[in-house]
Amino acid sequence: MSDAPCDSLTESHWHDWLAWASEQGLALPDDPEFEQARRRVWEASEYVAISAARHPDVLAELIASGDLARTYGASDLATRLSARLEGVADEGALQAALRRFRRREMMRIIWRDLANLAPLEETLEDLSELADVCIRGALDRLYPWACAEWGTPRDASGRPLRLLVLAMGKLGARELNLSSDIDLILAFAQPGTIEGGRRPLSHEQFFIRLGQRLVQTLANKTADGFVFRVDTRLRPFGEAGPLAMSLPAMEDYYQSQAREWERYAMIKARPVAGDPDDIEQLMAMLRPFVYRRYLDFGAFESLRELKRLIAKELYRHGMDANIKLGPGGIREIEFIGQAFQLVRGGRDPALQVRPIRTVLALLGQRQLMPATVVTQLDAAYVFLRRVENRLQAYRDQQIHCLPEDGPGRLRLARAMGYGDWASFAVELNAHRRRVQEQFDAVFALPATETEVEDTPLSAVWHGDRDPTHELELLERAGFAAPEAVRTRLHQFRDTCMRRGLSARGQERLGLIMPHILCVAAGCAQPELALERVLRVLESIVRRSAYLAMLAEHPLILTQLIRLSDLSPWFADQIARHPLLLDELLDPRRLYAPLRRESLEAELDALLDQVDAEDLEQQMERLHQFAQGNQLRVAAADLTETIPLMVVSDYLTEIAEVALRRVLNLAYAHLVARHGRPTQIQGEETGFLVIGYGKLGGIELGYGSDLDLVFLHGSDSVSALTDGPKPISNEQFYARLGQRLIHMMTTLTPSGRLYEVDLRLRPDGAKGMLVRSLTSFEQYQNESAWTWEHQALVRARPVAGDPVLAARFQDIRRAILCRKRDPDQLRREVREMRARMRENLDTSGAGRFDLKQGAGGIADIEFMVQYAVLRWAADYPALTDWTDNVRLLDTLARLDLLPGRCVKDLTEAYKALRAAYHRSALREQPKTLSDDELRPERERVRALWQEWMDD
Template identity: 60%
Template structure:
């Protein structure tokens, strides 16, 4: 039996049938259409009425087959342009827009309810309809307003146009069936209107234009409306100007905007405006929305906003609101936005607008479990479809479930369920899942108060000194009085910093947990001092207190790693951005290899404007420091073996050097053009790594010994650019700028210290020289110690063809036949000079690197062996690292197996100790009672290889 409204809708259908009969119009006579039509009429009074009141439009849609056709955005835009082709004034524009909107809405709603369109198609078509109406209306209105008032110009007499920011679902291309469109209007710069009847500012012109645009879309006429327009999201809301210049907007968003305006901007999209101005506006807004650090304050702010929304819903009795209520659409959006706001500045691929794309990315990055992503996506699609079916009924903006039994049954049928009970059961299951995931992400980290006898209570209640020291001593602090004084000093520092109320609250969460963690770490006294230095460094930056408060695991890792090495605390205090690396133990203890390093750095640099050299330099430093911290974390916890630590550290240096060269090349070529026949992939320039980076033995605090070479084929030729220079000068500048990019301090310090003293002629030599002159120098002028250095030299960045030529030159130099006695004497002499100048061994202490039997002795022996025997054993020029060279010397029978094995074991032990001391931030000295057998084996090998006349 039909409900009364169904009777009414069927009556509307009969009205259309009567009209069709009178007009002789033949409609589809097939069961599929009849079934679809019945579903649509059952689910939408809007469609039934529209067909009855405007039967010709409905008939036209049937005749053209538009009901069964999927349109794209370009097609909708083209149809609207055709519909507006003859429009000459605002009244005609308003009428044409409303008729076009009615036709498209009939088609979209029909296809949606009939089941002929997917949810994604419906959302995209609705967005494309709104975009087209805004753009085409603006195009005509701007022409007419200029004809009446003149042309708005900037301070340089250049014409400028209005930009329209679409917010919310419009910005995210997720518009629903009866949505408002939230718009913000902007123009590039303050200026005057020229050529008009009276003097106007650009702001006055654009405000008038905005008023006309809003009226064209929003006004209700006899033909209805196009879209309800809401402009209250603009700066200062209703009290602010309708359109603002970029400068005024930037000032507002970076000094006066509220937190919810950041969330809103995650979905903002420029829907109309000139491309160049659009790019400028987006670049200006991006830093406001996406912070360069991981912004965990976003979680607390979103949590607070949700509390306010829930309170308002309860006040208004709106628990059945599927958008704002518990387990509703807004909670899914908040989950996605929280990760975007936290990580979007560091991971630019998260700066996307549609929530389904955001969820998919979070799954790919491992930030949400695959099951969570699947469930949230399924629930989002179900809730959005329900929302559309609610609004399809009367083309009204509603998000609340109906209370009338008949309306409930109708909604259930439109969703494909036999009755309300079955639909409600599925709906409640989706909302419960969303609520569960929302609570998991936004769980409040506040814990019950600690007992008065726990060490955690020391921060909360500040007891008398005797009680405090007793608690600290019981918790494992050896010097409890000093520890208590450190806490008091830290509290004084925090008070002097003048923290905000939020900062005080977050510190109140962090400190009790920190004290508990420190008390159980096994080195409480030293660890407390190290971690308090980190906290002192971030006291004025609430974002980092938010991070530690919201993620107790990150605090645990900070304490754990600081307990093992002051290196962590010292560097994190200096660069708090490194705290971000503590969030994911999977990443923290699994350093990346070359391919993944390159991918991560490309991603980190992709969100930076190519013209912003300073920010690219800053990102390079963040990348290198973060990855060095991962290596150190894996090192001190034993997650990776010692012998690969240097491999990881060397690859980080190689990747950053390579990207630094690319950045430098791009900047210099833009200014001068490149030498003939070169490009970024083949720049005719190569970076040669010497010393530790060349020998794949880089340490945590190592600088880079570099030499720059270029292809002599370009010599004497001019670069191909606007400010042409001779190629030799170009390559010298390239080397100078590369050093600048790597060594100039930014907010995060330097990338690497660079040492160029190993280049031909040392500090007196050219910064870059041709490979041919380098080869001549090595053959004719180089000292033996320079050939020793060449043993550990290899290309690490730049032109691969030139790198291969360098390898050939290196091999030829190293394979020269030398007089063994003269060679041995020169190597011994150089070692003696180095020990005299650099050895820090003293009473009770041994210098791991320069002391007798230390690292340098092994390196000199290996270099001597390569230079002596490479002429007969060319394989010795294949490798640059000591371990593999020792293996080859044993294999070739050039070192006795026992001697080679002892040197290998000693080298590994000495390097292990050297790494550990680097992580302790102490000089490379150990008590002279340590490593005795290893040192003696090195001394014995030196005597045998370097002192015996039989050699």
């Protein structure tokens, strides 16, 4: 910006100050940068120029102290105000002191802002802190004066009650501008009556009077001006409601009577004064009102309507030049960020923050918005807030409209660093255009609203045509049984009406049902796809947020229908756990299952904000994690995005990550109470979880149980934990195992994490839940049956102490590498397989049991286990793996089995496993028609007879 002179009026104010300074014998800093900054400030702020002329001592003190050139520390303002208020004895003196303090600090803040000495975040923070300390400073004097006059309000225990002050809007977010109102809501902890005063006074009367005095102290305009204009209309019931309300009354209001826009306003609510315990109670009460447990896509609709009302008001007043509320203005940026907060904040507590720039950054980090868009919105926000501050700095007025006169435009452009209005306007309009484009994209009407009105199938749902024509439309669309479809639709509509579906819910159904019919009609099994999706809708139809989600995002519907067409399991998972609809939002995520490192990071994010003692919420987040990731694997599996042989890898990694986290949480809980076990083997927990069966063999399927064995590293019967409430190591590890099982298996509203089977532990169901590794080794050496050694082939550590894991591997290898009599081994393996087949094989009536039938999966597994136990003594490499495919590869590599046999068994195993997976996804019995996979099964039977039968 050039050094063009200030206007003559502001320059005259400067000459007045110089004359006063000369009389006082004060010299200006000999610094060209000071004069350059002074000229910028005087040109852009008549308020500072006049304040300096009228109160020259203030500017002199600011210059002498060096405060114009430095950033304040965290407690500077509070310390300075405390000194100013020392000795203040009445409300008149309090008001005067606060106003003079505010004048000094506003001159300082405006100087630093206009002179480009402070970045935007410092200016907003200083303004917000100034408001905070003035509120608290005023209340710290007014409260004891009120108690002396009326008596002290107390709770039932005698604790004095304080006024709770909740800052809203920009002050709540610590984003206050240079001449903003401060929006406040006042509350108190409990209703009651004050006794002992001149006359009884209710708590409500006391705190309303105190609140009135606080507002007057801050907002009354006196000879010294005002401190802050105060707006209390955001309180419950608005201007019709009491100025201060008890927490129970507020809770009742927000649960039953609050309007949707109040949720939006409460995002920025921040307590600035009050007892810490009462504040905690207030915020805990407000949190579920603002942030819903589920994804709340109704927020887009509500904010779209709110913006529509604002736009209508602006149009009526011709306020397109309003940089706050107008097109592409500050409010649109805030709406974008806060819409995502309302939708996702309940599921992602990190989004429960107030500053909009922090919110935008989080949206970029979570890939909810493209990084380039976040950068553009952030840059626009900084630019527009700087414009807003410069508009308001001129006369300390709360204005948001761009100037229309030439001098005013030039002054604003120069204050922003531009030589003329035209160059400034180009930059301003570019920012506003980008903001409006993004706002329009985020809040665009759902595609269903604009597309389905012309869809013929819309008439079928709405019943606009005669029945014959509706049947023709359904048949023409692709439904083979149009009469059955029409009947089912009527049944579904009647069910919705009986359940009392709201008018808005009916509107949303009217938007999504034609889309569902169109997409289902194009599926391979239209009637089945429709039926499965209708079952999902029946489970969510009374939960308006889910209908809003589907209406806002027709892509979710498309994914749901197509995947439900392929798998009833998929539809049933969504119906049981509607939160999983979130997984369908982004196809890039849906069809790209996560591997271990990414799974760990996702689980970290889910659990980071959960209290360490909140077991229910921990379990809820773990369920969300496992269900969501299993759904992604199924989506990728059904669409053949990932090959079959890695499906089990993905499912196994999900289970392991969940299991390890459950162990960590359970261990931390017990350590907090009892301390750590002492005299143990191991370097961490001294606890080990062994996975057997499909988990151990890295072959989990959809809905598989987890076969687990728990071991610990304590051999001393007298060893105790080292905490304040010590217990024996045995007790500690037993409780750890119990808590782990509880967290894994307890049925909650969102289901259970996993079913767990512990029958493979030593001594089976009669054995101890947790056993020492030493006794486990002894049992395997002295008491275990051959089938238990077979089970060890597929056993591996899946969670717990790495030192114990290494020792377990040594024990396992030693057991598996024993010398065995081949004939006796063959006989025992064969006999166990015969018993299993006799008890478990469901083959018959033209169906073949994929797992237990002769020539099925179990035959292959038993042959592999026999081979490992038969030859591991001579070939220890056979103990390196636990999964069947790699064990077969090892047998081939060692020339222990002919290559053709291994190839046949591997191909048969993969084919049978694929059929097993598909049966799970189709929720069908794990059987095949006798005609299916016959060559593979016959080859397995032939190899069984060759190797295992006498």
